[in-house]
Amino acid sequence: MEAKVEDRPATKVEEPAEPKKTGQSAPAAPGELKMKAADVNLWYGDKQALYDVNLKVFGQSVTALIGPSGCGKSTFLRCLNRMNDVIDICKVEGDIRLDGEDIYAPDVDPVLLRARVGMVFQKPNPFPKSIFENVAYAPRLHGLCATKAQMDEVVETSLIKAGLWEEVKDRLDAPGTGLSGGQQQRLCIARAISVNPEVLLMDEPCSALDPIATATIETLIDELKENLCIAIVTHSMQQAARVSQRTAFFHLGKLVEVNDTSTIFTNPSDQRTQDYVTGRFG
Amino acid sequence: MTDQTASLSSFKSEEAQKKLRKRHWAERRFRMYGIAAILFALAFLVFLFTSIFTQGWSAFLQTSVKLPVEFSREVINPSGNPEAEDEIFQANFVKLAREGLYKELGIDPKDRKVRRDANRLLSRGVDVQLRDMVLRDPSIIGTTEDVWLLASDNADALLKGSIDRETPNDRRAVNDQQVAWIDQLVDNGDMKKKFNTGLFLNGASSNPETAGLGVALIGSFFMMLTVILLAVPLGVCAALYLEEYAPKGKIADTIEVNINNLAAVPSIVFGLLGLAVFINFFGLPRSASLVGGLVLTLMTLPTIIITTRAAIRAVPPSIREAALGVGASKMQLIGHHVLPLSLPGILTGTIIGLVQALGETAPLLMIGMVAFVVEYPATPLDPATGLPVQIYMWASSAERGFVERTAGATMVLLAFLIVMNSLAVYLRNKFERKW
Numbered sequence A: 001m002e003a004k005v006e007d008r009p010a011t012k013v014e015e016p017a018e019p020k021k022t023g024q025s026a027p028a029a030p031g032e033l034k035m036k037a038a039d040v041n042l043w044y045g046d047k048q049a050l051y052d053v054n055l056k057v058f059g060q061s062v063t064a065l066i067g068p069s070g071c072g073k074s075t076f077l078r079c080l081n082r083m084n085d086v087i088d089i090c091k092v093e094g095d096i097r098l099d100g101e102d103i104y105a106p107d108v109d110p111v112l113l114r115a116r117v118g119m120v121f122q123k124p125n126p127f128p129k130s131i132f133e134n135v136a137y138a139p140r141l142h143g144l145c146a147t148k149a150q151m152d153e154v155v156e157t158s159l160i161k162a163g164l165w166e167e168v169k170d171r172l173d174a175p176g177t178g179l180s181g182g183q184q185q186r187l188c189i190a191r192a193i194s195v196n197p198e199v200l201l202m203d204e205p206c207s208a209l210d211p212i213a214t215a216t217i218e219t220l221i222d223e224l225k226e227n228l229c230i231a232i233v234t235h236s237m238q239q240a241a242r243v244s245q246r247t248a249f250f251h252l253g254k255l256v257e258v259n260d261t262s263t264i265f266t267n268p269s270d271q272r273t274q275d276y277v278t279g280r281f282g
Numbered sequence B: 001m002t003d004q005t006a007s008l009s010s011f012k013s014e015e016a017q018k019k020l021r022k023r024h025w026a027e028r029r030f031r032m033y034g035i036a037a038i039l040f041a042l043a044f045l046v047f048l049f050t051s052i053f054t055q056g057w058s059a060f061l062q063t064s065v066k067l068p069v070e071f072s073r074e075v076i077n078p079s080g081n082p083e084a085e086d087e088i089f090q091a092n093f094v095k096l097a098r099e100g101l102y103k104e105l106g107i108d109p110k111d112r113k114v115r116r117d118a119n120r121l122l123s124r125g126v127d128v129q130l131r132d133m134v135l136r137d138p139s140i141i142g143t144t145e146d147v148w149l150l151a152s153d154n155a156d157a158l159l160k161g162s163i164d165r166e167t168p169n170d171r172r173a174v175n176d177q178q179v180a181w182i183d184q185l186v187d188n189g190d191m192k193k194k195f196n197t198g199l200f201l202n203g204a205s206s207n208p209e210t211a212g213l214g215v216a217l218i219g220s221f222f223m224m225l226t227v228i229l230l231a232v233p234l235g236v237c238a239a240l241y242l243e244e245y246a247p248k249g250k251i252a253d254t255i256e257v258n259i260n261n262l263a264a265v266p267s268i269v270f271g272l273l274g275l276a277v278f279i280n281f282f283g284l285p286r287s288a289s290l291v292g293g294l295v296l297t298l299m300t301l302p303t304i305i306i307t308t309r310a311a312i313r314a315v316p317p318s319i320r321e322a323a324l325g326v327g328a329s330k331m332q333l334i335g336h337h338v339l340p341l342s343l344p345g346i347l348t349g350t351i352i353g354l355v356q357a358l359g360e361t362a363p364l365l366m367i368g369m370v371a372f373v374v375e376y377p378a379t380p381l382d383p384a385t386g387l388p389v390q391i392y393m394w395a396s397s398a399e400r401g402f403v404e405r406t407a408g409a410t411m412v413l414l415a416f417l418i419v420m421n422s423l424a425v426y427l428r429n430k431f432e433r434k435w
Helices: A002-006 A019-025 A073-079 A110-116 A131-141 A148-161 A181-193 A211-224 A237-243 A261-266 A271-277 B008-012 B014-060 B085-090 B093-105 B112-119 B126-136 B153-159 B176-188 B214-245 B250-263 B267-281 B289-313 B317-325 B330-358 B362-366 B387-395 B400-431
Strands: A033-044 A047-058 A062-066 A090-098 A117-120 A199-203 A229-233 A246-251 A254-260 B061-070 B144-150 B191-195
Touching: A033 A073, A033 A229, A047 A062, A047 A073, A047 A229, A047 A246, A062 A073, A062 A237, A073 A199, A073 A229, A073 A246, A110 A117, A117 A181, A117 B317, A131 A148, A131 A181, A148 A181, A181 A199, A181 A211, A181 B317, A211 A229, A211 A237, A237 A261, A246 A261, A246 A271, A254 A261, A254 A271, A261 A271, B014 B061, B014 B400, B061 B093, B061 B153, B085 B126, B093 B112, B093 B126, B093 B176, B112 B176, B126 B144, B153 B176, B153 B191, B153 B400, B176 B191, B214 B250, B214 B289, B214 B330, B214 B387, B250 B289, B267 B289, B267 B362, B289 B330, B289 B362, B317 B330, B330 B400, B362 B387, B387 B400
Parallel strands: A047 A254, A062 A229, A062 A246, A117 A199, A199 A229
Antiparallel strands: A033 A047, A033 A090, A246 A254, B061 B144, B061 B191
16 A cells, blocks of 8 residues: 555645545645545444545644534544544444554554544543643553653653643642643643654644633644644634644535645635635534 | 513513512422422421331330349259250259349248249340350359349330339239339349340340340341342443443343333342242252342342443543543553442442342242341351341230330331441542542
């Protein structure tokens, strides 16, 4: 399957009438191809939720997934670390690759995959444990730290990266659930990056936060993307415009258009994208 | 319809005011129904507790009489061989106690009628009391000691006031002579009510003053132990599998419906099942607390499964996603997050199930645990009774002493239930986590 990987920064532009293939029409983004989804179809029971989605996610950059509610953007995001596996009635078809490896191959352990592809959820969901334990949980799970000193270091680095260290360094034993909403979400980000994932999926990470906390998280995303590949689902088009380099627009389970963020917001090739980003529907 | 949105002033009309008053009154009435229902329930509870308490508190006291007993060697151990336990077992201890009584009362032991009246002041269980003293410490043979011995049921009843002194002599269970003796002993301080340890230590007896809950307590303990050891792990594992692993579908639905139905099966049916399966098929002994525990396990299992499933379902999905999202396996998710978070619910459900099992009588009747057991059961395979069954048996006895013991035993059972329920509340509050 290396052949498919080679064609990544294809520059040829398809005609806008063919939205299905726009996934391959993206201009070169910073960093290299990290994840590639090809012809992804997904069903919840009898109901099809995704239709032939083709999307590439590049390293050292942020890809935003936008679209009206129920368009399948979160569903697609959850395909990328197989979180949909836990839903009994969910069936996924298609080819999703991480660094060229099929993540749905039978020999891939979803648990190990999720260590490489971390996730931050819509609602801040720290464990009802101490701040330290929240961050230390994943490294301990995967046996990354042999000694207490190593663990302390991992926790500190993760919290520093998540921009939370200064606020919590004196109360690492306090319960994570006692923090404010924005702090909780940063704690969740620290927890997600504690095992050094290669990809970070964020499912509307700011929708439950106030504008100030949102701004903090957005700055954080900007910093994190230096070493990470980030895919973020958001309802806020301003947010997509602010934080992302590439934007994919979903509508009714289909990927309508994907391109440079500036192109999507200023000169989209599809009428539906145009209507959505200008606020005419959604 | 459009009028209603017109303006607030339209609410000031007479008709609107009337409507408003009617609605307010209806609300107040609705609230009053609720208060009335609660008061009604509380009144019954108070009535129940007062009635049990007023009848039962006296069971915790038992009248004893202090007598100078001469442990005469000729009566107890004529051979002089301290190893001869048979001799001690067959010795006439009643005679020793009675002689002490005659001395204490200063009556003539030659007069047979007087002697018979006096004998009736002592419990028929005094021989066991004295024999146990001698067996515990053989060195007292040959000495005379002041010993507190159990008074008879009737003397006890007179002291507790349940025999009316105003009743004419020929219709009273204790005659005038006996009343005079009792008064004399009480005045000397040689007869008084003491805390009734026998109620908790003794086994079954046909004399109310020597009957106790000892065997029933041990039997109930063995049964609870069996239930905890079997029903809790089985129930929690079943609930975990059904909730976390079982594929949703017809089979899962059928199992769910059947578990819910099992919870509603009358307990006596479980008793019949236990009789047929455990005793007749597997050949376990009758009246054994192991069989009782097994039957109660079957009965408790649905309760534990249902409450555990509810507790597991109450774990927020966001926590599951968080754990899976950082790469926890299903088992790690369950072990690290689901179980600890649902623990308060599981504990509460378990304790409520245990409380149900502790108070259950009907299935125990079916497997022969309604029995006259004097000896403590050493293992769960020995014959035993349970607390509720003991209450049932005492309630069907006519003697005055058994009436108060029935209420007393009910108080003991209620105390256990209240303690266990409080424990459930305490554990729930202690382990409850907020998110």
